Amino acid sequence: MMNPLRRMEQFPHKPRSLKTRLITGLVLSSIVPLLLLGAVSYYVIYHILDNKTANSIRSTLHQVSRNMEQAYDNLNYVSQQLASRDQQLLFLSDDPAEKYVLSQRIFEHLQLVGFTNPDTGLFYIFNPETNDLFYANQPVKAEADGQELPVMSQYKGVTYHAPHSAFAAHEDALVLSVSRPLNIVKRSPQNIYVESNKELYGQLLNTSQYGMDVVHIVTDKEGKVVFSQDGSAFPLGTVLAAGDRDNVMYETLGDYYFFAEHSAARDWSIYTLIHKSIFQKEVWSWTMAWLGIALLSLLLSVAIAGVIWRMVYFPLRKLNLEIRRFGNNGLDKVESREQLSLTHVVEFDILLKQFQEMRSKIWALMAEVKQQEEDKRHLEVEKVIAQINPHFLYNTLNTVQWIAKARQQDEIVQLVTVFIRLLRYNLGKDGGMVRLRNEIDALQDYVSMQQIRYNHEFSVKLSADDQALDALVPRFLLQPLIENALYHGLTGENSSIELAIKVEQGAHILVQITDNGVGMTEEEIEALLVNDIPERDKIGMGIGLNYVNTMLKAHFGETSRLQAASSPEQGTTMFFRIPLNDDT
Secondary structure, eight states, rough: OOHHHHHHHOOOOOOOOHEEEEHHHHHHHHHHHHHHHHHOOOOHHHHHHHHHHHHHHHHHHHHHHHHHHHHHHHHHHHHHHHHHHHHHHHHHOOOOHHHHHHHHHHHHHHHHHHOTTEEEEEEEEEEEETTESSSSSSSOGGGGGOOOOOEEEETTEEEEEEEOOOOOOOOOSSEEEEEEEESTTTTOOOEEEEEEEEEHHHHHHHHHTTHHHHHHEEOOOOOOOEEEEEESSSSSTOOOOOOTSSOOOOEETEEEEEEEEETTTTTTTEEEEEEEHTTTTTHHHOOOOOOOOHHHHHHHHHHHHHHHHHHHHHHHHHHHHHHHHHHHEEEEESGGGGGOOOOOOHHHHHHHHHHHHHHHHHHHHHHHHHHHHHHHHHHHHHHHHHHHHHHHHHHHHHHHHHHHHTTOOHHHHHHHHHHHHHHHHHOSSSSSEEEEEHHHHHHHHHHHHHHHHHHTTTEEEEEEEGGGGTOOETSSHHHHHHHHHHHHOOTTTTEEEEEEEETTTTTTTEEEEOOOSOOOOOOHHHHHHHSSSOOGOOSSSSOOHHHHHHHHHHHHOGGGOEEEOOOOOSSSEEEEEOOOTTTH
């Protein structure tokens, strides 16, 4: 099995910019939901629109079929009114006087029938064998004689004709019509013909009621086309195969969907046919609208990605520029320490501020390290100078000690002995760090020497926890503190200094020097901690508190710095804390 690292080396991924990833992410986050929503919506809306359109067409077709039945019933009713007893008697009578009276009554009756049935147009009585016309209410076209009309159905002696051209003169419209014998029971040779007015066809079989272009077809009981609004696509005489039309919403016929409505009472059918492109027009309209919305969303996503990229790129560029300036020579150039100009983007401004704080801390740390190095070099020089020919000093002091012994000057002997021990400790070469017990021993020698000098006018009380005695501390850490107490705390014979070394919570050592002197102001304390004691004011080793503070921070950190508490006439307390190291 190939090592994954080796595989990455053989097939490294091409790095991609943040801009490319951002635009890709926004585009995908816009397109994928749109595609999913579009697919689901298309499926749902297609069925909703399909059902809505189909239901609307089916409902309209049902109403058209009902209206046509009603229209044919009205025409049949008019034919029944025309088949009066007077008309039948007229054709049976041979008496001229009786015929005249009956004719007058028939004309009055025809005027009444025409007035009370406004949907009725032409009607007349004719003999189909001789083509003779009788009692026509308006002029008739010559071609009406002997023309065979399309038959939808025949019911109870009445023939229902499919829509055809009007027989009324000066009319080119399509009409509905019925015909029947004058006397159905006796099958009289005279027939009655009634057709609708020219407006009725337009009211029944117009396409505006569907809201789209449709084609109407009427078939007889055998399914043969007896009327067609599109003779080229569905010519007369064509037979439409009848399916299970009661259980389906619509069927497919070539490029058309067709809806059927069957008249059970008259045994004829009417069809509404719609081209597939027209039927799906609403679905395609919605699809195009969705595609427009998707394209607009895509363009908007790209634009938003560009805006976000500009919002991210320029702050990143500024941050990168600041890092480069700082990385090249930011510690040396003064202009690199100027405050950063913000980007007005909260997240990037926080980052820039943190970078500024980090840069400031680095500058401060570098300055501190530089100062510590200078202090160490200064101390090494002083130490070298102090160690110049120490044997000469020891030999001279030993000589003084023997002379004092010979002359029985015990106090001088004691003073020189203490001084030699102190000098040997101060000029020792066993490293910069010593045990705290050694520092205390040297401090006691120093105190003994100062008591001889001041004729025992002050007392020093020393207490230390045994656990702290083996802690490692820098040389001369305690002597400058005692020197400061002697300088500022001696007020008379009752002067006292107290040195207390305690272990706190097993983790830190507290060193505290307290005197009962005149005290100091905050300005004086600050001057002592920052500056060395003036040469004319030095009373002991002359090292100064600044050395103590520097050594504490150099070896133990800023938290171990020397601190002071004092007030006039209340004495002074100097203290510091150092960690209890593992060597204790």
